[in-house]
Amino acid sequence: MRSTTRSFGDAAAPRAVNVIDTPGLFDMNASTTEDARKEIAKCMDLSKDGIHAMLLVFSAATRFSDEDVNTVASIKMFFGDSISNHMILVFTNGDQVGESTLKKMLSNKRARYLQELVRLCAHRVVLFDNRTSDAACQQQQLKKLLEAVDSVISDTDEVHGRQKEIDVEGYTAEEMSQSKKDMYDQYLMLITKMVI
Template identity: 30%
Template sequence: MELLVLLVGKTGNGKSSTGNAILATPQFEVSTGILSATEHTQLAESVRQHHNEEIKLQVVDFPDVTCDTAEEAALKEVQLCTTLTYPYHSATCVVVRADVRFTPEEYATYRKTRELLGEHMFGNMVVVFTMGDKLPADYTNNFGEQLKQANAELKQVLKDADGRYVILGGSPGNDDTNQTPDKDRQTGVTQLLDIVLSLHNDSVNIKTLRAVLLGACGSGKTATGNSVLYPNMGLFAVGDTCSKATATFRGFQLEILDTPGINSKDCENPELSKNVRDWFSNFETGPDVVLFVANANERFRDEDHEIFKTCQRVIGDDFNKHVIIVFAGGEGINEGKTMEEKIKKAPLSLKDLLEKAENGYVVFDNVTSSATERLLQRNRLLKNMAELKDANMGKPLAMKQQETSSSWWGILRCTII
């Protein structure tokens, strides 16, 4: 089971401590002073046991951007958060302190956060009350009755959550997840995970995406394929034969085909046409997307352009409608520069390629150790791929017909048989 939990709430309410409690291992920095430890949207991952079941957890900690944050910076965090949680998440935890009064100002923070992230991000919502260990015993044992006397703002938040809430011990600035959690804390986390599991929707429509990787030798195809399949790393190995891997993510069933690298001599060889057809026959009805990989670290080579044009010629007019350019080696782009700046100074061959590739490009850092960056770039590409499939009305790439057949798929199947 894989769960993704989003944490939101006012600065100082204990979001990061809550995230560490959910993960069972402290990964988020917790503030010990007046400043927030969460300045930017961040992701942490872990695997933990829950009722004798192993759960893979991803927790996204969203900062309080409702005050003292410039609009542009706030929107950047929103985009970061929505990309990390694409295409959907299991639950949104609104973190509230149990030991202080819920004020109209805090309610305004909650409403503004909903407005920024979008109402759809709060469909599976649960209220997490922190600082439960600061409450008198009679309050803790009778917390439901206390909530009946809460102000209208807190009652509205609980109504938005359909009455779902849990109480956790521990406090902001006192991350006790390094120590053995007390029984009450363990109980609260168990209750929270039970709620998240009940909210997690395994029945979400799964979108199948079939993609083939094409590119020159040494372009970074294989590393890119492994990055797309994150966190299932290492499924592809560099080789001279096709390699196909599948993986299931939230909302997606991926089928990725890594092909042997092409060089400029191959472009002059009539065998290439047959090889490409053989590669594509690994998909019963053809791929949805072609990921054409080029190296971002090097000056764009004429060889890449020739390979692109050759694939375009072999596959036909449908190629441009189904191809996305992937610049691998994004880690090598000089600090302070962007791919956009490199493209402005790029040779005409690269500009021609980008013009023909109707679906734009993405940049991949295949060596980053950052879980946040790996998930971000993977989700960006998945979103592009899903939108591309929709734009093509779900129709897979169809190779141009051979003169001797009404359908190359049909003749290829006959050949194989």
């Protein structure tokens, strides 16, 4: 697992993007219980200030597998069902598949789980040609991805804003801070128990 911060945009609209890459984190078959527990603890520490968006990356050139279904189920188990409000589906191998083929794949009646996942993610789907060296194409893909991230932030800020108005009335800043710490500690204990 690694965490990276990278700046994007032009001088008029710069932005920093923090990325936590978790290869195989939710593949419980690939790791020992101890390794999984350590990686989950790292992930929780890196994301303790909150997650704006979670990218689920799949290959568009291969079938959506049972392993992919299990990965999504594990993510929902660790972060709760509301994590789908933050999810963006990213499909790689756009050079092999193309936009129209991806749309057919996502609308295929036999791919019910995939259709449900797209619905849960509020139809936030981005196709990447990860082999292109065309700078304009790379910029366009990045723009689409950041638009999807902005959509997540906008949608979740609306919900969190209303929730904060309700929750913070009558509590001191210290009480709120302690409450957040207690919830985080309980969440960490719950996740550790799930992995053991």
